[in-house]
Amino acid sequence: MTSGPIADGMRRRRSQPSVTGDAPTKRELLPLIEAAASVADHGSLRPWRVIALRGEARKRLGFAIAEAAGLEGGAAEKMAQKPLRAPLLLAIVVSPKKSHKVPEWEQESVASGVAHALSLVLDEAGWGVIWRTGLYTRSKAVHRMHKLEPDEKLLGWLYIGGKAKTKSGRRKPVKAKDFLSSL
Numbered sequence: 327m328t329s330g331p332i333a334d335g336m337r338r339r340r341s342q343p344s345v346t347g348d349a350p351t352k353r354e355l356l357p358l359i360e361a362a363a364s365v366a367d368h369g370s371l372r373p374w375r376v377i378a379l380r381g382e383a384r385k386r387l388g389f390a391i392a393e394a395a396g397l398e399g400g401a402a403e404k405m406a407q408k409p410l411r412a413p414l415l416l417a418i419v420v421s422p423k424k425s426h427k428v429p430e431w432e433q434e435s436v437a438s439g440v441a442h443a444l445s446l447v448l449d450e451a452g453w454g455v456i457w458r459t460g461l462y463t464r465s466k467a468v469h470r471m472h473k474l475e476p477d478e479k480l481l482g483w484l485y486i487g488g489k490a491k492t493k494s495g496r497r498k499p500v501k502a503k504d505f506l507s508s509l
């Protein structure tokens with residue numbers, strides 16, 4: 327099997343649905359974001375940004391999701407707990423830049439690449455990560471809660487915390503030959 331530190335890290339990475347209350351500091355995050363930012367980026371437009379949600383900001387996100395879902399009272403309270411599953415959420419934002427050459431779908435691809443790369447380097451740094459979305463990720467209430475510009479869109483949140491002791495099961499291997507064809 328072809329090997330190298332990046333390939334090994336990618337094979338080893340597993341999403342962590344349950345994490346502990348530890349979280350990387352801003353200082354610890356910055357070099358990881360810088361590394362993730364090195365993904366291919368047509369025109370170097372940097373069409374993305376990251377918003378950190380800690381503490382009660384996570385609950386406000388839960389209430390925004392509840393509002394989008396039309397929930398009230400106890401049901402809204404229950405929804406507001408969901409983002410509390412990790413001490414740090416990083417909202418990944420597609421922040422499109424004006425360009426005649428690079429259409430928006432390409433810019434979304436760059437932001438998505440940053441999110442995947444960031445998951446990988448966070449995992450390598452020892453943090454537990456899972457990328458989560460939901461039906462209301464692009465709802466008005468959630469957009470407003472993040473103070474996004476009108477043309478900005480969310481790709482979801484990386485839920486980050488300490489790696490719990492529980493072992494993740496093995497990922498079903500992908501038969502690469504089923505995904506490769508030639509013309």
Ligand SMILES: Cc1cc2nc3c(=O)[nH]c(=O)nc-3n(C[C@H](O)[C@H](O)[C@H](O)COP(=O)(O)O)c2cc1C
Nearest residue numbers: 339340341342343456457458459460481482494497
């Ligand atoms: C864009 C995107 C959105 C996702 N949204 C969710 C989600 O809302 N809830 C969830 O449990 N997993 C979600 N996932 C899947 C997990 O992040 C994860 O990839 C999956 O549980 C498989 O685990 P693995 O990464 O260890 O293979 C999402 C993945 C991506 C790329």
